[in-house]
């Protein structure tokens with residue numbers, strides 16, 4: 365299918381991400397709008413996240429159509445050497461973007477949708493409203509090709525800060541998502557009408573991390589995300605025939621598992637004589653929630669066989685990836701990353717009948733909640749986000765069983781807009797039967 369330039373100019377795409385919403389929690393009683401969308405649109409029943417299944421890696425994968433090893437944002441935390449040896453840094457902090465750029469000379473190594481659309485002339489640009497962490501927002505458009513709105517700072521082309529009255533300053537959670545959605549609908553969908561409009565909600569991720577999955581507080585957040593999606597769909601209906609060529613993608617970046625045991629990987633490595641001290645830069649584990657990335661400095665690389673043998677004796681280390689296995693799971697050994705570990709999982713159900721448990725990595729200063737939601741690994745439920753597509757020539761009332769992933773969203777959008785999809789790991793879903 366090729367798209368003429370004239371047709372491409374009238375086309376638009378709308379992407380809504382309900383952070384952390386598991387496919388199995390979409391039901392008519394909990395999420396009436398999403399349940400209707402699932403029934404009436406094209407539902408991808410085997411949709412998966414990337415590894416690590418964290419918001420920031422998935423955000424970069426959704427923006428670039430690439431796996432973490434190719435876009436370079438490896439996790440929710442990474443070890444960087446800023447001149448004093450490897451130091452663990454949260455990639456969610458507002459200053460991480462420029463710290464990474466200072467060390468490596470770039471933020472992401474592949475172009476984002478915002479960049480690709482900025483160079484597309486008549487196809488128009490991208491506007492992203494993200495109520496996620498600053499780091500997850502930044503990787504949607506780290507170099508400032510389009511417009512990006514987030515509490516840490518809102519920018520236009522050239523990373524130019526927007527005027528204070530244009531800035532979007534909303535907190536994570538139900539209320540902040542509602543305010544973000546209100547403004548997104550009125551200003552972006554109905555007025556500015558860019559080629560690509562992206563809305564990233566913080567729920568039900570925000571509430572899921574602090575509450576049991578399927579409990580009242582979590583279900584309130586799930587329902588609130590559903591209500592935000594309803595507002596976006598209503599805007600499409602208000603546009604009437606003007607919305608005819610709109611591709612609407614509603615998805616989540618990953619799911620969540622219930623947290624089981626908390627594993628102090630730093631402490632265990634020190635106890636085993638494989639790491640010098642809590643703040644040492646020789647061996648630096650970076651928590652990804654239910655998984656860990658282990659960065660190893662050049663002078664400690666000789667310890668790798670011993671670290672791997674030790675991990676194999678640990679009952680929490682369910683899957684260990686090194687060398688070629690790292691590449692196969694979407695990571696690589698650049699930037700001192702030596703190993704990745706996905707922690708022990710179980711399919712048992714919690715008190716609210718929600719299945720899936722996983723051990724988590726203790727994170728200094730982190731939530732470290734037992735019995736609440738977490739993600740980051742290869743567990744079945746954290747790897748079961750949802751993907752519903754409507755418009756853009758996609759069939760209605762259809763369930764596709766072919767595997768799809770976060771990385772397929774960008775090429776699907778570009779295909780709809782009539783733009784090239786070169787250099788991506790994903791593929792456009794229009795071609796799938």
Ligand SMILES: [Zn+2]
Pocket residue numbers: 383384418419420569617618
């Ligand atoms: Zn997320």
